[in-house]
Amino acid sequence: MLGPFTGYCYIRAMNPSGPATGHPLDSLIAAADRALRALAAPARATRPYPAAAEETPEGRASREESAALMRVNHAGEVAAQALYHGQALVAASPATREFMLRAAREEADHLGWCEQRLRELGARPSLLNPFWYAGSFAIGALAAACGDRISLGFVAETERQVEGHLDEHLQRLPAADARSRAVVAAMRADEIGHGAAARAAGACELAAPVRLLMRGTARLMTGTARWL
Ligand SMILES: [Fe+2]
Numbered sequence: 111m112l113g114p115f116t117g118y119c120y121i122r123a124m125n126p127s128g129p130a131t132g133h134p135l136d137s138l139i140a141a142a143d144r145a146l147r148a149l150a151a152p153a154r155a156t157r158p159y160p161a162a163a164e165e166t167p168e169g170r171a172s173r174e175e176s177a178a179l180m181r182v183n184h185a186g187e188v189a190a191q192a193l194y195h196g197q198a199l200v201a202a203s204p205a206t207r208e209f210m211l212r213a214a215r216e217e218a219d220h221l222g223w224c225e226q227r228l229r230e231l232g233a234r235p236s237l238l239n240p241f242w243y244a245g246s247f248a249i250g251a252l253a254a255a256c257g258d259r260i261s262l263g264f265v266a267e268t269e270r271q272v273e274g275h276l277d278e279h280l281q282r283l284p285a286a287d288a289r290s291r292a293v294v295a296a297m298r299a300d301e302i303g304h305g306a307a308a309r310a311a312g313a314c315e316l317a318a319p320v321r322l323l324m325r326g327t328a329r330l331m332t333g334t335a336r337w338l
């Protein structure tokens with residue numbers, strides 16, 4: 111027979127997006143549900159796929175480099191989901207929690223677009239996505255535990271670094287691959303918006319060693335996801 115605790119878990123697990131009951135387990139089960147959706151369910155973008163240009167023979171010829179770069183971008187978007195989910199779970203104020211969850215929903219478009227582009231290129235996502243998710247979730251939760259202003263500062267700095275990374279990809283993507291370029295350009299515009307929104311919401315500037323550590327961590331991920 112189900113005990114009340116098991117019964118509660120079962121009911122919430124069956125309907126994790128249902129109305130919150132205020133039970134402390136609510137947020138944990140919702141976080142587990144978000145993780146599973148980010149990792150295991152096909153990403154569903156709510157905005158149209160930005161790549162309007164047709165695939166060209168020249169674009170097809172440069173698939174290998176495009177696939178490697180789009181795999182890195184896809185892994186980055188998995189990490190972005192995890193950072194925002196971790197930050198939402200530990201956020202001090204409901205306003206900051208909602209800010210993080212809204213940003214994660216917008217990032218889900220990026221995840222869907224990268225997933226679609228990888229499919230078009232006949233390439234697979236990073237095998238280490240669960241690892242990127244787990245690590246980034248922990249980093250996001252840690253940033254949030256330092257307070258909402260630091261957590262927002264973490265968003266502003268992450269988005270600044272992602273913008274630089276996408277600039278670099280726009281230079282490295284084959285000129286003929288207009289479809290990947292359109293996806294990266296659309297994401298870049300959004301990331302700039304996310305950074306500006308975090309600053310407007312009260313983000314504080316992070317210390318230089320923290321920024322450096324974030325850069326190093328991101329480099330580890332982008333360097334590995336290219337191959338794995
Ligand atoms: Fe993104």
Ligand SMILES: [Fe+2]
Nearest residue numbers: 269300301304
């Ligand atoms: Fe973003």
